[in-house]
Amino acid sequence: MLDKVNSVFDRNISRLPSTTIRYDHKFVLPFEHSLDHVGITYYMQTYWHLTVYLGIFYLLSMKWLQKWMESRKPFNLKGALICWNGGLAIFSILGALRTSEEFIHTVTKEGFYPSLCQCFDPPSVSGHWFLFFGISKIVELGDTVFLVLKKKPLSFLHSWHHFSVLIYTFHSGSEYLAAGRWFMWMNFIAHSLMYSYFTIMAMGFKVSKSFARIVTIVQILQMIIGVSVSFAILTIKKYFELPCQQSNANLYLSFVIYTSYMILFINFFIQAYCISRPKKEKSS
Template sequence: MEFYRELNSFTIYKNDSTQRLTSDYTYKYALPFEKIDEPEKITLFLQMNWMHTLTISVLYYAIVRGIEWILKGRPGFSLKTPLLLWNGALAIFSILGFIRFSEDFLVSLYLQGVYRSICYSVHPNDVAAFWSLLFAISKIVELGDTLFIVLRKKPLIFLHYYHHAAVLIYTVHSGAEHTAPGRAFIAMNYLAHSFMYTYYTVAAAGVRLPRWVPMTVTTIQTTQMLAGVAISIVVYRIKSVYGWPCQQSYPNLYLAFLIYFTFAVLFIQFFYNAYFARKKKSKEEQKETKKIQ
């Protein structure tokens, strides 16, 4: 076990050989609980168990379909207050997560440039590591979003459950490797979810918002996916063209590219269908109504 611990803890990748590349940035102000005392144990746990996210994803899909089957022919639940509290809690968590975590990435980007910001992982004992661990845990919690959809009998699109399952798997796999571009990915996701869950909270409160608000939220989400593709391409060039050390294995890099590319395509498709195809269809229906009259 000690040999396994020595070999696998804090694995860093220069063309997939073991090294260690971590940021030396430490937060000037940290709350007492914003620390990880034994990061090696968490790393080892993730390395030995990350594949169980596949099991969770399969169970998640089966439970969702099972609930849909049980509610077939029955009215959905209202769940207005629980939904409001759920989205509100996730909005607050995402905002706090972005404020606390992004300091590490933004300071690194400003002072040290792109290379060290996406090829050196967070300091394993500092604030950013704590919030990255909470981020990974939140991906399991956020599976509850789907339960609200199916229990209320709202339309469930492929993008929704694919996004939740894929992000969970990739996040935990990245945590097991201390994937360095995760500094950018986590900061972007915290930011996007700050807007998304705030919008969901306001909508759950019964406030009717103008059309440009959900369009802006979807645009932010789509931009996040396109940025993920761009970062993955940059990391690939750093590793394969320049041969510089970068803490991201090729399997994890290929998985990141696949996930972000498919997300980008699906979000662009969703954006078009939700805000342009529907509007076009509405205009056509109005024309048909005028013809009938």
């Protein structure tokens, strides 16, 4: 079994352009160095496709839950929402802080091309956080449960984003996506703001609409950069014919999802903040 795992790991490493970018963090937390990255690699590459079934189950179960809630009153989930969003906010902030060090070093010291095409060292701090990041995409499916139980509108943007990012993240993890450092870092930044905003709202505090607008702008910028990164990698692979740690399948998938996110978030921004809606007249 161990030989099989090691052979899978070796085949994966052999697909790297030269070597991984090895960066030593200034300090390492107890949970950032103890995982079996060889075993995780094997299971990621063997079972990532199960997230497709999980995603389908997620969509169907949320439809069923919406149907179940039709004859029921919205649940009062204030305490649970504070804990849920607060926990995800803390996780995202910590993830942003812990991955920023390697990301900034790679972009500024190693260069733009290595940051796109050479993966971080799997046993490193960033390697651990990529796994945590993937697991968080499963956890975040719970966002939809809260929306449905509170009988809030469930948009296509919300469902599509949760469904597709889950599958794409695990597919990326199965091949040590080098550009994953970009996608992961940007997502941690955006979610740090978003879940902090949700936490404050859940606590009952009034938040300026400007802050909500800023959160959406950051999300749009994330998607624009995601499309740009994908285009840069396509240019590197097809025009310059340089090696890059991203399969064509994953690259095309990134184009599809980031372009769709960009369009949907821009549309959301226009609908929410740019179109003035007539105020409802008060009945006398």
